[in-house]
Amino acid sequence: MFYAYRRKITLLLILLSALFFLTGGSSTSSKIVQPKQVYTYETMVKDIKKLAAKYPELVRYRSIGKSEYGRDLWLIEIGNGPVNILLNGSHHAREWITTTTLMEMSESIAIKADAGSNWKKLSTTDLLQHVTYSIVPMVNPDGVTLQQSGPKAFLQKDQAALIRMNKGSLNFKRWKANAKGIDLNRQYPAGWGTIRNAASEPSYMNYKGQKPLEAKEARAMAELTRKLKPELAVSYHSSGEIVFWNYKTPSANLQRDRMIVNEYAAMTGYRVVNPESNPSGGGFTDWFIIEFGKPALTPELGRPSGETNVALSQWDRIWEQHQNTPWLLGSRIAELWINNVQTVAVASKVELVAASYTYSKPSLNLDTRVRLAAGIYEAIREKGSWIEIRTEQGNRWLAKGLTHKVSKEVDKEEEKEIEKEPDEQVTEPGTEPVTNSVTNPGTESVTEPVSE
Numbered sequence: 052m053f054y055a056y057r058r059k060i061t062l063l064l065i066l067l068s069a070l071f072f073l074t075g076g077s078s079t080s081s082k083i084v085q086p087k088q089v090y091t092y093e094t095m096v097k098d099i100k101k102l103a104a105k106y107p108e109l110v111r112y113r114s115i116g117k118s119e120y121g122r123d124l125w126l127i128e129i130g131n132g133p134v135n136i137l138l139n140g141s142h143h144a145r146e147w148i149t150t151t152t153l154m155e156m157s158e159s160i161a162i163k164a165d166a167g168s169n170w171k172k173l174s175t176t177d178l179l180q181h182v183t184y185s186i187v188p189m190v191n192p193d194g195v196t197l198q199q200s201g202p203k204a205f206l207q208k209d210q211a212a213l214i215r216m217n218k219g220s221l222n223f224k225r226w227k228a229n230a231k232g233i234d235l236n237r238q239y240p241a242g243w244g245t246i247r248n249a250a251s252e253p254s255y256m257n258y259k260g261q262k263p264l265e266a267k268e269a270r271a272m273a274e275l276t277r278k279l280k281p282e283l284a285v286s287y288h289s290s291g292e293i294v295f296w297n298y299k300t301p302s303a304n305l306q307r308d309r310m311i312v313n314e315y316a317a318m319t320g321y322r323v324v325n326p327e328s329n330p331s332g333g334g335f336t337d338w339f340i341i342e343f344g345k346p347a348l349t350p351e352l353g354r355p356s357g358e359t360n361v362a363l364s365q366w367d368r369i370w371e372q373h374q375n376t377p378w379l380l381g382s383r384i385a386e387l388w389i390n391n392v393q394t395v396a397v398a399s400k401v402e403l404v405a406a407s408y409t410y411s412k413p414s415l416n417l418d419t420r421v422r423l424a425a426g427i428y429e430a431i432r433e434k435g436s437w438i439e440i441r442t443e444q445g446n447r448w449l450a451k452g453l454t455h456k457v458s459k460e461v462d463k464e465e466e467k468e469i470e471k472e473p474d475e476q477v478t479e480p481g482t483e484p485v486t487n488s489v490t491n492p493g494t495e496s497v498t499e500p501v502s503e
Contacts, residue, residue: 084158086370087363089199090151092122092192098154099125099188106161109179115187116271119231120205122192124271129160129186130179131452133436134388136381137281139187139272142236142288142335143227144194148352148361149287152373153188160184160377170378172417177408180450181389181415181436182381185279190268193230198223198360205230217255225358227256229266234258236288238269241298241341242332259333272335276343283311283384284347286335289361291351294319297326298337301344308346311383318379319372321350346384382415389413392435401430401440401454409447413437423447427457 083101088094103110109130114123138156140149162168163175189195201223202210209230216232217223228234232253237246240263250258264270276284296312297305316323330337336347352369353361361369403425411419413434421444428440438451 082158084151084154086151086155086366089363090147090154091199092189092196095150095154095189096123096125098158099127102127102158102161106165109161109164110157115275117267118191118193119229119267120193122196124187124190124192124268126275127157127186127188128183129157129164130183132179132181132183132385132450134182134385135185135279135281136182136384137185137187137276137279137284138287139190139285139335140287141189141191141195142286143234144191144198144229145225145227145358145360146287146289146352147189147195147199148289148366148369150188150195151366152287152352152369153186155370156373156377157184157186157188159374169417170375170382173378173382173415174408174417174420175378177415177420177450178378178381178385180452181385184377184381185275185281187272187275190272191229191235194226194228194235197230198226216253223255224360225255228254228258229268231266232258233260233266233269235266235269236286236335237333238264238266239273239333239335239338240264241334241338242330245331246333247331263333269335273338276339280343281339282345282388283380284336284339284343284345285380286339286347286349288349288351290353290356292319292321292354293324293351294321295324295336295349295351296347298330298332298334298340298347300326300340304344304346307387311346311380312348314379314383315348315350315376318376319350321372386414389435389437394432394434397430397433397438399430400427400457401438402427402457403440403449403454405453407449407453409440409442409449411447413439413448421447423449428454430454430456 083098083105099112103112111128113126115126116124118124138153140153141147160175163170164179167174167176169175196204197213201221202213205213213230214221216228217226232255234250234257237243237249237257237259243259243263246259248257250256252258260266264273294312294316296308300308312323315321334349336349339345339347352373353365356362403423405425406422408420409423410416410421423442428442430438430440431446432439433451436451437448438454439446439448
């Protein structure tokens with residue numbers, strides 16, 4: 052009995068070793084982002100690269116610039132649609148729980164879309180044919196590193212200046228600014244000249260700099276935003292479980308923006324902050340609302356935490372509140388965008404390269420979704436990221452990104468081949484070659500030999 056038991060244990064160890072080898076030492080279904088830790092810049096960079104490697108069809112990343120101390124400012128892009136939603140976190144160093152949230156959110160979006168999961172009556176996979184999430188998880192990597200690790204993380208020649216900007220304290224847990232002492236969320240050109248309670252010199256908080264967009268990090272964010280022209284921006288901060296949404300918002304946009312913030316507040320339980328008659332300004336969302344005329348939110352994650360980072364013990368609550376917000380905001384913004392796009396008549400053929408889902412109208416409602424086989428179809432109308440085609444089931448709408456336009460040259464060549472194609476005949480060995488005559492109305496008879 053002892054030897055039989057030992058053989059079973061040996062066999063089990065062999066199987067486990069083989070599994071370990073085949074999976075590279077970990078389960079292929081294991082999560083990448085581990086949120087319940089002090090989430091550092093280095094951890095974030097590793098996780099971004101792992102996400103892109105695991106979901107190459109969905110996740111892309113690139114640097115949008117450098118911080119004041121030379122760290123790359125990373126952008127994650129998820130999705131392939133023209134409707135851009137810009138999410139960013141950690142403008143303020145001690146608010147790095149926002150980076151954790153955005154990284155967890157990035158992985159969650161990829162997992163659900165890759166699995167073809169649905170949220171309510173929304174296909175997450177189909178949504179990413181119309182929407183792209185552009186995510187900058189850590190706008191202020193120097194400041195985050197300083198807040199988490201202290202001045203020892205920097206060169207010795209810089210440490211005295213950092214301590215001086217921290218008012219002589221060696222405890223950097225309250226640090227908000229970048230590592231040059233500029234508050235990045237007071238750097239944007241929206242009421243910058245009248246910012247209240249501004250520090251007079253570089254400091255751990257509230258110093259707005261000598262001019263707007265002076266700091267490399269803020270300048271990189273402004274340049275990115277102007278290139279992307281997002282339909283919505285969300286700049287995550289902490290703490291307080293409140294959400295800002297209005298900075299001198301024009302009356303024409305109030306109904307739209309109030310609807311979005313109320314839906315967000317209903318999902319998260321956050322309190323909507325009423326606008327002030329004379330707001331201070333200088334923040335990223337302040338500038339975004341003024342420059343682009345689009346909706347923007349500034350959620351303050353976590354319960355009030357004072358002058359330090361949000362405790363990791365709050366993570367489960369934060370994630371429960373926010374795990375579905377990408378789908379809520381993505382579907383709402385895509386709907387608003389498509390409603391403002393004109394429908395254009397087209398006359399062309401398109402190829403559906405793989406079986407895909409189609410809808411009765413340009414709206415992502417699962418109740419109207421029908422799967423359509425691959426093939427060549429006649430396109431009749433376009434509307435933004437949607438195209439309408441004729442099918443045996445009637446006219447159907449689908450994402451333009453799922454189709455390839457068939458060129459007119461290809462159409463003509465196919466017609467010629469059809470006209471010239473001879474009737475199929477079989478020639479027995481030893482018989483004379485047979486010819487086919489094809490006569491088109493108004494043309495000469497064409498004789499073609501059929502070879503054996």
